[in-house]
Amino acid sequence: MxxxxxxxxxxxxxSSGEGIGRVREVILALDPDGSRFARVxxxxxxxxxxxxRTGRFRxxxxxxxxxxxxxxxxxxxxxxxxxxxxxxxxxxxxGGLDVDCKFSQVLGGWEIPPEAWNGHHICLVIWASDQQSAxxxxxxxxxxxxxxxxxxxxxxxxxxxxRAGIVWIWEPRMPLPExxxxxxxAETLGAVLASKSGSERIRQLxxxxxxxxxxxxxxxxxxxxxxxxxxxxxxxxxxxxxQSEGIxxxxxxxxHREFAGQLGLPLPGPGESVSARLVxxxxxxxxxxxxxxxxxWAVARDGEAVKxxxxxxxx
Numbered sequence: 001m002x003x004x005x006x007x008x009x010x011x012x013x014x015s016s017g018e019g020i021g022r023v024r025e026v027i028l029a030l031d032p033d034g035s036r037f038a039r040v041x042x043x044x045x046x047x048x049x050x051x052x053r054t055g056r057f058r059x060x061x062x063x064x065x066x067x068x069x070x071x072x073x074x075x076x077x078x079x080x081x082x083x084x085x086x087x088x089x090x091x092x093x094x095g096g097l098d099v100d101c102k103f104s105q106v107l108g109g110w111e112i113p114p115e116a117w118n119g120h121h122i123c124l125v126i127w128a129s130d131q132q133s134a135x136x137x138x139x140x141x142x143x144x145x146x147x148x149x150x151x152x153x154x155x156x157x158x159x160x161x162x163r164a165g166i167v168w169i170w171e172p173r174m175p176l177p178e179x180x181x182x183x184x185x186a187e188t189l190g191a192v193l194a195s196k197s198g199s200e201r202i203r204q205l206x207x208x209x210x211x212x213x214x215x216x217x218x219x220x221x222x223x224x225x226x227x228x229x230x231x232x233x234x235x236x237x238x239x240x241x242x243q244s245e246g247i248x249x250x251x252x253x254x255x256h257r258e259f260a261g262q263l264g265l266p267l268p269g270p271g272e273s274v275s276a277r278l279v280x281x282x283x284x285x286x287x288x289x290x291x292x293x294x295x296x297w298a299v300a301r302d303g304e305a306v307k308x309x310x311x312x313x314x315x
Contacts, residue, residue, distance in 0.1 A: 019097045019122055020139045020167050026095040027169055030082050034137075034170045039270065040081050041128045041135050042177040042215065044074045051221025052228060057181040059105060059130050071103040074126065090121050099124050100142070107136075107172055108163050111155040117142040125158075127172050130179050136172025140165055177215050177272070181222075184209065198223040202231040203238045206249050206275040211299070216271035232273065246277045246300060246309040253314040262290035263299055276300075278309045 031037055048066055049056045056062070075091050078084065078101065084091075087098035098119070102110040103126045110125045123142050128135035140146060146162030158166075181189065192204045201222045205214065220228045232238050232249065239249045250256040250265065251273045260267050265274050277300040281289055287298040292310050300306075 019095075020141065022095040023097055023099055023122055023124075023139055024167060024169050027082075034174050035269075036081060037078075037126075037137060037170070038135060038174060038176055040077050041074065041126070042217070044070065044077050045128070045130055045179075046215075046217030046220070047073060047077075049217070049221070051217060052224060055221060055224055057179060057218070057221050067105075070105075071101070074103045075101045089115060089119060092124070094124075097122055099139075102126065103128070105129060108158060111151075111153075111157060112142050112147060114150070114154050117144070117147055117156055125166060128176055130176065131182060133176045133178045133183075134172065135170075135174050135176045136168060137170050138166040138168040138172075140167065177269075178213060180209055180212055180214055180218055192222060198225040198228070199231045199238070202228075203242060206232075206238050206242060206273070207245070207247060210247070210275045210277065211265060213266045213268060213272045213274050219273075242275070243309050243311065246279065246306050247275055248278055248309045248312055249273050249275045250312060255313055259290050259292070259312055262288065263297070264288040265299070277306070279304050279307065 045059070048062060048070055049059075051057055054061075059067075079086075079092065085093040087093045087100075090098035090100040092099045092101060098121050100113070100116040100121050100123045102112065102123055104110045105128065107127045110123070112123060115121075116123060119142075121142050123140050124137065125140060126135070126137045140158065140162060142156075146158055146165055147156040148159055150156050181192075184192070188208050191208060192201060195201050195204065201224075202219065205218070205222050216229070219232055223231050225231065230237060242249065250260045250268055252268045252270055257267045260274060263276065263278075265276055268274050278297045279300040281287065281296050281298045283296055285296065285298060289296045289298040291297075292312070295310070297310055
């Protein structure tokens with residue numbers, strides 16, 4: 001066992017805290033606010049859905065084998081993101097301790113394999129719900145006192161005591177970057193997806209879904225084309241064509257983020273964009289506003305005249 005914890009009696013139950021504090025500290029040092037974990041989970045789900053080729057955006061659209069593969073894919077992506085070394089017996093070595101990585105879309109539904117509970121190893125249990133746009137991750141020791149009887153595959157789930165014994169790194173209410181297609185009403189979703197043109201679908205997406213962060217995976221799913229991000233950019237993409245309607249698309253660039261913040265819009269992170277229709281206002285207008293050159297701009301109200309919007313430089 002690759003661990004600094006001596007085991008004089010392999011049959012004895014571990015207390016839930018042994019070694020867990022060390023693993024938790026290492027993970028938090030790498031990702032203090034959980035933003036990297038959230039991004040990896042989002043990208044893993046998008047990778048499974050493969051919307052660019054399939055058009056899928058719902059977890060239930062995945063085949064059973066794809067859902068089964070989700071945990072393995074998340075493990076691979078986390079190891080790549082955080083440079084976790086392979087464990088001697090488990091998935092990762094973190095802080096010198098073997099750690100098994102388990103994922104479930106059902107909170108508490110983790111399946112602990114025999115190699116984990118035979119060695120009383122630490123398990124990194126991760127939950128995420130695309131429908132709820134939420135996730136969480138914690139640590140628990142695979143001890144007899146925390147596990148149900150084995151199923152036919154010799155895997156075991158946590159008992160109520162085991163679930164209560166999870167030491168959460170991030171409570172299971174952390175925000176997962178939203179898959180906005182899941183939360184559009186039927187009429188809006190139909191209007192976004194109706195056109196045979198990928199470029200027009202992207203224009204409709206940013207025309208109809210304003211003020212909400214839209215991730216790269218959603219853009220890929222809607223465009224269903226190679227170089228899907230090109231349909232979003234300027235020089236003929238949605239960013240330039242929607243400008244005539246007063247709609248600006250702000251991305252992850254620092255100047256764009258500053259502009260979004262001044263307007264009270266969500267701040268785009270890596271691979272994210274947000275759109276809004278803007279109008280020119282006077283300095284005394286009470287709305288949140290952004291200064292560009294010598295002109296002030298604010299998010300348009302319903303009924304305000306549609307006029308061309310500003311060009312927002314990247315820097």
